[in-house]
Amino acid sequence: MTALEVRNLHKRYGRHVAVEDVSFTVEEGEIFGVIGPNGAGKTTTVECIAGLRTPDSGAISVLGLDPIRDRAEVRERLGVQLQESGFPDAITVAEALELYSSYYRNPADWRELVELLGLADKRDTRYKALSGGQKQRLSIALALVGGPRIAILDELTTGLDPQARRDTWNLIARVRDTGVTILLVTHFMDEAERLSDRIAVIDGGRVAAVDTPAALIAQANAVQRVRFRVRQPLDGRVLTGLPDVTDVQITEGRWTVTGSGQLLSSVAGALARAQVVAEDLRVDRHGLDDAFEAFTGRAPESPEPLQKEG
Numbered sequence: 356m357t358a359l360e361v362r363n364l365h366k367r368y369g370r371h372v373a374v375e376d377v378s379f380t381v382e383e384g385e386i387f388g389v390i391g392p393n394g395a396g397k398t399t400t401v402e403c404i405a406g407l408r409t410p411d412s413g414a415i416s417v418l419g420l421d422p423i424r425d426r427a428e429v430r431e432r433l434g435v436q437l438q439e440s441g442f443p444d445a446i447t448v449a450e451a452l453e454l455y456s457s458y459y460r461n462p463a464d465w466r467e468l469v470e471l472l473g474l475a476d477k478r479d480t481r482y483k484a485l486s487g488g489q490k491q492r493l494s495i496a497l498a499l500v501g502g503p504r505i506a507i508l509d510e511l512t513t514g515l516d517p518q519a520r521r522d523t524w525n526l527i528a529r530v531r532d533t534g535v536t537i538l539l540v541t542h543f544m545d546e547a548e549r550l551s552d553r554i555a556v557i558d559g560g561r562v563a564a565v566d567t568p569a570a571l572i573a574q575a576n577a578v579q580r581v582r583f584r585v586r587q588p589l590d591g592r593v594l595t596g597l598p599d600v601t602d603v604q605i606t607e608g609r610w611t612v613t614g615s616g617q618l619l620s621s622v623a624g625a626l627a628r629a630q631v632v633a634e635d636l637r638v639d640r641h642g643l644d645d646a647f648e649a650f651t652g653r654a655p656e657s658p659e660p661l662q663k664e665g
């Protein structure tokens with residue numbers, strides 16, 4: 356079933372077009388990533404989905420509801436993780452969750468949420484005393500406290516150190532396992548690749564591509580290289596005859612096979628048939644950052660300086 360549908364979304368601020376024409380659908384139970392350069396229109400798109408902004412044209416359906424017309428109903432079903440919390444420093448974790456619970460008709464049990472999010476021993480800790488990672492986890496808990504079927508998480512791990520980021524990823528996977536559909540906006544290619552079932556690449560207010568991480572990487576990188584050494588004699592025609600191979604070079608005993616498609620399995624199969632063992636086999640593996648660059652013409656931003664988890 357479709358959880359979320361965005362069709363031909365268009366949104367401008369005065370004369371500035373923030374979102375030109377964005378369409379995508381998210382199926383129930385998916386983690387759907389949204390990536391793209393700064394200013395691409397990602398936040399504007401998710402703010403329209405959350406009913407925080409009114410589209411100029413296009414249609415949005417959240418579980419069959421319209422975020423503006425059915426605002427109250429959508430609020431009950433869609434949780435949004437805010438980038439800036441704006442909490443009073445003195446509020447405790449439990450007080451914040453209790454307060455947010457009171458806004459919803461059928462809230463989740465926040466005591467279970469603090470367990471799930473590893474905040475159980477911080478229930479009585481004041482907001483100002485939480486570490487960066489703990490504040491982030493609290494903001495996720497607050498996005499989930501209404502018992503939503505869809506959660507929007509925007510820049511989930513910005514500012515966290517690598518361990519805290521990995522912990523947060525595990526957590527998101529667990530939240531999805533509870534049946535929540537997740538829309539994840541992120542600057543981090545490793546995060547998008549690791550967590551997302553599918554990803555939309557947004558550039559210049561348009562969708563440049565939507566697919567699984569593996570398919571995006573494959574589409575963006577037609578050219579691959581497999582390198583290896585062999586002990587036994589090898590007739591190069593075994594490789595040049597393969598449909599996926601475009602070039603074979605031998606330099607100082609090291610073979611480099613260039614091609615596309617299922618290059619590695621084609622080469623491995625041909626070597627096996629020739630009864631030749633490849634040593635020191637390497638594949639130039641392209642990642643989502645290459646795909647990002649191919650679709651947007653820009654390299655993804657590298658992570659900002661990290662904040663230590665306390």
Ligand SMILES: Nc1ncnc2c1ncn2[C@@H]1O[C@H](COP(=O)(O)OP(=O)(O)OP(=O)(O)O)[C@@H](O)[C@H]1O
Nearest residue numbers: 368371372373391392393394395396397398399400
């Ligand atoms: N309230 C606003 N008023 C005017 N222009 C805005 C406003 N919010 C965003 N914009 C502009 O609209 C465009 C899209 O912004 P948006 O925040 O949606 O992009 P983004 O992809 O989320 O970027 P980032 O990754 O930097 O958060 C940008 O050019 C931005 O400067």
